[in-house]
Amino acid sequence: MIDIGLNLTEDQFEGRERDVLDRALAAGVRQMILTGGSVEGSQRALAMAKKHPGVLYATAGIHPHEADTFTQQAADTLRALYQDAQIVAVGECGLDFDRNYSDPKDQYEAFEAQLGLAEENDLPIFLHERAAHEAFIDVMKAHPSLIERSVVHCFTGDKDQLKAYIDLGFHIGVTGWVCDPKRGTDLRDALQYMPLDRLMIETDAPYLIPKNLKPKPKSRTNEPMYLPHIGREIAAIMQVEEDHFFEAVAQNTKAFFKL
Numbered sequence: 001m002i003d004i005g006l007n008l009t010e011d012q013f014e015g016r017e018r019d020v021l022d023r024a025l026a027a028g029v030r031q032m033i034l035t036g037g038s039v040e041g042s043q044r045a046l047a048m049a050k051k052h053p054g055v056l057y058a059t060a061g062i063h064p065h066e067a068d069t070f071t072q073q074a075a076d077t078l079r080a081l082y083q084d085a086q087i088v089a090v091g092e093c094g095l096d097f098d099r100n101y102s103d104p105k106d107q108y109e110a111f112e113a114q115l116g117l118a119e120e121n122d123l124p125i126f127l128h129e130r131a132a133h134e135a136f137i138d139v140m141k142a143h144p145s146l147i148e149r150s151v152v153h154c155f156t157g158d159k160d161q162l163k164a165y166i167d168l169g170f171h172i173g174v175t176g177w178v179c180d181p182k183r184g185t186d187l188r189d190a191l192q193y194m195p196l197d198r199l200m201i202e203t204d205a206p207y208l209i210p211k212n213l214k215p216k217p218k219s220r221t222n223e224p225m226y227l228p229h230i231g232r233e234i235a236a237i238m239q240v241e242e243d244h245f246f247e248a249v250a251q252n253t254k255a256f257f258k259l
Contacts, residue, residue, distance in 0.1 A: 001249075002029070002033070002201075002253045002254070003029055003032040003203050003227050004033050004202045006034055007034070008020065009034065012206040017048065020205075021055070021056075023223060023224075025055070027227070029224045032057070033059060034059070035058075035059055036092065037063035038062055039062065039078065042059070046060065053086065057087070057088045057259065058087055059126045060081040060090065061089075062078075062093060063093070063094075064093070064095055064096040064101075064102060064111070064128060065101040067106040067111075070106070070109065070110035070114075079117065082117070082121040090117050090121070090124070091114065091128070091153070093110065093111055093125065094111055094129050094132075095128075095132035095135055097130070098130045098131040111139060118149070119143075123149075126151060127153055128153055137168065140168070140170075151170070151171040151256065152171070153173040153204075154173060154175050155172045156177045156187055157186065159190040162190040172194065172199055172200070174191070174199065174230070175230065176209060176229075178191065179212045179230060180210075191234060199234075199248075200252055201230055201234065201249055202227075202230075203223065203230065204222070207222055208222055209222035210230060231246055
């Protein structure tokens, strides 16, 4: 199993990284991709990945919440990071209009610039979209050659949004949101329309701990060791035999990120 979205550099994991990785490996999660959401965060993710070659990889990019930090210097620093083989994608980048922590104008500029970096460096893209579905699609339609090399990370939308993404050629990352009996209803319905060959799975740890874990963990901190639980939930919804599901999703991930 491969977790395509893990925030191992977050404060919740400080000093416990080795234990978190050991629990993940014991659960069958063999490789993990650390998410870079800022220049500094991308640097820290790569530094951590360097300590665990073959197990950890990283993305490098600027999250839409941090879009106002995107400068020429930031772009140059990201370019340097992309030269490292353990950086496997540009991102996390995209649009987030839910609370507009960064001005939409800055978000568009940072997003477009990072799409350019993906083209320049021949890398796939790890995408974030929240409350910006139509605007996000409009941006990506202007870069058709990048769409099939893009994964919409932590998809939580409905069946119409999923169909729109699939029809255009996107890959989709699904988290433990699907395990939430209240908030995950639309996603569970949408997954009935999900083609297995476009799917990847992730925890987005330490966020989005699966709500239906039994016994219920004492800590609310999500970990990559819960990826098998998420995968089994998705396989059941999609009515796919578990072994086939995990093998197919792992192959999708290896091909997409060239692991």
